[in-house]
Amino acid sequence: MAGLKAPVVITANDLLSGEVVYLSPLHTWLPTLVTSQVYQTAEQAEAVLAQVAIESEVIGPYLMEVAVLNDVPGASIVPKHYREEFRRRGPSNYFHGKQEHSGNKVVS
Amino acid sequence: MYAYSEFDRAFVRDRVEQFREQLDRRLSGALTEDEFKPLRLMNGVYLQLHAYMLRVAIPYGTLSSDQMRMLAYIADRWDRGYGHFTTRQNIQFNWPRLIDTADILSALADVDMHAIQTSGNTIRNVTTDQFAGAALDEIADPRPYAELIRQWSTDHPEFQFLPRKFKIAITGSADDRAVIRAHDIGLQLIDHQGKHAFRVFVGGGLGRTPVIGQELHPALPEGDLLPYLEAILSVYNMAGRRDNKYKARIKITVAAMGVEAFRTKVESVFPSIKAGFNNQVMTMLDGLRHQFSPPEYDEKSREPYLELLDTDIDFKIWIERNVSPHKHPSYASVSISLKGHGETPGDATSEQMRAMADVAQTFGHDELRVSHEQNVVLPHVAQGDLPEIFRRLQKAKLAVANIGLLSDIIACPGMDYCALATARSIPVAQEIALRYASREAEIGFMKIKISGCINACGHHHVGHIGILGLDKAGVENYQITLGGSAGGGAVDAAIGVKMGRGFSAEELMPALDRLIDAYLLLRADVTETFAELVVRMGTQPFKEALFVVDKRD
Ligand code: HEM
Numbered sequence: 001m002a003g004l005k006a007p008v009v010i011t012a013n014d015l016l017s018g019e020v021v022y023l024s025p026l027h028t029w030l031p032t033l034v035t036s037q038v039y040q041t042a043e044q045a046e047a048v049l050a051q052v053a054i055e056s057e058v059i060g061p062y063l064m065e066v067a068v069l070n071d072v073p074g075a076s077i078v079p080k081h082y083r084e085e086f087r088r089r090g091p092s093n094y095f096h097g098k099q100e101h102s103g104n105k106v107v108s
Numbered sequence: 109m110y111a112y113s114e115f116d117r118a119f120v121r122d123r124v125e126q127f128r129e130q131l132d133r134r135l136s137g138a139l140t141e142d143e144f145k146p147l148r149l150m151n152g153v154y155l156q157l158h159a160y161m162l163r164v165a166i167p168y169g170t171l172s173s174d175q176m177r178m179l180a181y182i183a184d185r186w187d188r189g190y191g192h193f194t195t196r197q198n199i200q201f202n203w204p205r206l207i208d209t210a211d212i213l214s215a216l217a218d219v220d221m222h223a224i225q226t227s228g229n230t231i232r233n234v235t236t237d238q239f240a241g242a243a244l245d246e247i248a249d250p251r252p253y254a255e256l257i258r259q260w261s262t263d264h265p266e267f268q269f270l271p272r273k274f275k276i277a278i279t280g281s282a283d284d285r286a287v288i289r290a291h292d293i294g295l296q297l298i299d300h301q302g303k304h305a306f307r308v309f310v311g312g313g314l315g316r317t318p319v320i321g322q323e324l325h326p327a328l329p330e331g332d333l334l335p336y337l338e339a340i341l342s343v344y345n346m347a348g349r350r351d352n353k354y355k356a357r358i359k360i361t362v363a364a365m366g367v368e369a370f371r372t373k374v375e376s377v378f379p380s381i382k383a384g385f386n387n388q389v390m391t392m393l394d395g396l397r398h399q400f401s402p403p404e405y406d407e408k409s410r411e412p413y414l415e416l417l418d419t420d421i422d423f424k425i426w427i428e429r430n431v432s433p434h435k436h437p438s439y440a441s442v443s444i445s446l447k448g449h450g451e452t453p454g455d456a457t458s459e460q461m462r463a464m465a466d467v468a469q470t471f472g473h474d475e476l477r478v479s480h481e482q483n484v485v486l487p488h489v490a491q492g493d494l495p496e497i498f499r500r501l502q503k504a505k506l507a508v509a510n511i512g513l514l515s516d517i518i519a520c521p522g523m524d525y526c527a528l529a530t531a532r533s534i535p536v537a538q539e540i541a542l543r544y545a546s547r548e549a550e551i552g553f554m555k556i557k558i559s560g561c562i563n564a565c566g567h568h569h570v571g572h573i574g575i576l577g578l579d580k581a582g583v584e585n586y587q588i589t590l591g592g593s594a595g596g597g598a599v600d601a602a603i604g605v606k607m608g609r610g611f612s613a614e615e616l617m618p619a620l621d622r623l624i625d626a627y628l629l630l631r632a633d634v635t636e637t638f639a640e641l642v643v644r645m646g647t648q649p650f651k652e653a654l655f656v657v658d659k660r661d
Pocket residue numbers: 154156161193194195196200272290291312313314315316357519520521525526527528563564565566567
């Protein structure tokens with residue numbers, strides 16, 4: 001996690017379905033990035049990560065960099081890296097994954 | 109086709125039940141992910157970006173129609189109605205839930221299939237020519253040897269903890285369609301003084317250090333095959349590096365020692381290994397040959413075929429591109445393209461899988477093959493049935509006549525699925541195929557291969573045009589290599605040369621346009637393929653074309 005810049009959120013994959021999930025402020029794992037807890041320092045996030053890493057309902061939790069946009073309703077937390085954007089959205093060759101349930105088709 | 113023995117069947121069943129227990133213990137929390145991960149990987153269950161993935165073995169790429177129908181059933185019941193055929197001649201399901209994986213493995217076992225050992229540092233699924241047992245140009249069917257190697261190496265105690273994974277490919281023809289020189293061991297069956305023998309290549313591989321395999325033995329008698337392979341593996345087991353996984357493949361061992369020194373070591377241990385080998389092995393091979401005996405050919409009239417050839421231009425083009433000569437004079441092999449323009453290379457819907465199964469059952473002696481180029485093959489069909497086969501494949505959108513053309517692209521899953529990817533490869537393949545659809549006949553024989561990271565699952569190093577997706581400061585970037593070849597045809601196996609800096613996704617298509625225009629301009633005549641031209645002229649003219657921006661833009 002060297003060189004990671006806050007703000008960050010904690011992400012993982014759901015144990016049963018494999019779906020991408022994000023840690024919410026209530027320490028539950030939710031499939032939507034908008035409902036995730038944003039940490040303003042990497043140290044803070046790492047302390048929480050160490051706690052949740054021993055949980056068994058998700059696999060491979062890690063920190064991901066985000067930008068917080070206060071003026072965009074509904075999409076206020078956006079991933080910094082395209083990999084995380086794809087994880088948030090789903091594959092580009094089929095309308096599968098999260099985009100399928102989000103109602104609005106994301107055009108790449 | 110090879111039929112499972114009772115032993116194989118019981119073994120696979122046991123493994124499914126064992127996995128079901130492990131899965132239960134994982135779900136109850138009794139096993140941690142660290143404990144469970146190696147177990148699920150041994151059973152073909154991976155975690156990708158958006159979901160789990162199940163990789164199902166298809167030994168030497170051969171499937172019956174019932175097995176293909178089961179894959180279709182699995183796709184519908186537990187996945188998203190499709191499957192992805194890969195360069196390893198297997199199939200991946202991209203959306204299974206973890207809790208369903210034991211049921212899927214059990215359904216596979218019902219048709220004698222499994223996902224065992226597609227991971228780990230073991231000897232992987234032996235791959236071979238998709239036309240094995242059918243090709244007009246083969247010395248003999250390579251699959252009995254592939255099966256012999258599989259039976260001998262599966263759960264062989266000495267080969268469960270190799271320094272790294274180990275891949276073997278075998279071809280029965282001089283025209284290598286199995287990319288044998290990009291494998292840890294490549295075997296080419298030859299006729300040596302009237303007897304079957306093998307040219308043995310060692311130390312090939314792609315990935316982060318691409319190498320073309322070197323010849324270790326020019327004509328190994330077939331009876332020495334297994335002891336010789338064991339000699340190679342034991343030298344590798346002792347000398348291979350275990351300290352650094354990037355240096356652990358046999359290609360590094362061979363490169364570090366030099367192929368002569370490696371050969372000397374193999375030859376020094378070979379006699380004692382051979383002495384300890386029991387000779388039942390060759391009897392086993394006879395039994396396996398029997399299992400792979402050719403189908404009972406139907407002596408059908410070729411008339412309907414010859415008639416349609418004269419009257420239907422689409423049929424004629426499809427025959428020229430997708431149908432290849434068979435040992436039997438009134439038979440042929442059909443390549444079913446899974447490369448519809450704009451589709452995902454290697455994907456087939458459950459409906460298409462059933463259509464292929466039906467055609468194979470009715471006209472193809474119940475047999476299908478998966479090619480490493482991510483297409484499906486009907487190895488044995490009577491020429492007289494080709495018109496009806498064509499009609500049915502057309503109906504299922506499976507009659508695209510582009511085998512060997514530019515849109516017959518190999519592409520790995522890239523960042524649309526793969527957790528290791530540095531960029532996407534599927535959308536690049538889709539865009540290229542659409543872009544050149546109307547020009548590809550003019551462009552002719554051309555292999556484009558795309559990988560989404562340096563692991564090179566998309567074989568980009570041996571593409572005539574190789575494309576590697578990278579992450580350049582947070583933007584997808586595509587590096588082009590030229591001069592690569594998988595071998596077999598007119599151009600010897602070779603690793604492509606990097607053409608300077610990469611291109612952004614937007615820059616890539618115009619760059620390819622310039623490359624292809626340069627080829628059309630420079631080729632001696634229409635028979636000179638892109639790969640041949642690059643051999644003749646070198647890469648420099650193409651490098652210039654790639655980096656000289658058209659002033660009219
Ligand atoms: C999406 C899940 C996949 C993962 C995680 C994965 C991972 C890897 C890795 C790590 C390597 C490099 C191994 C090494 O050099 O030691 C590799 C090699 C390879 N993979 Fe994959 N792969 C995936 C999918 C595929 C697919 C879909 C194909 C076929 C289209 C494929 C075909 C290959 C081949 C042919 C190689 C060998 C390259 C060589 O010779 O070194 N893989 N894979």
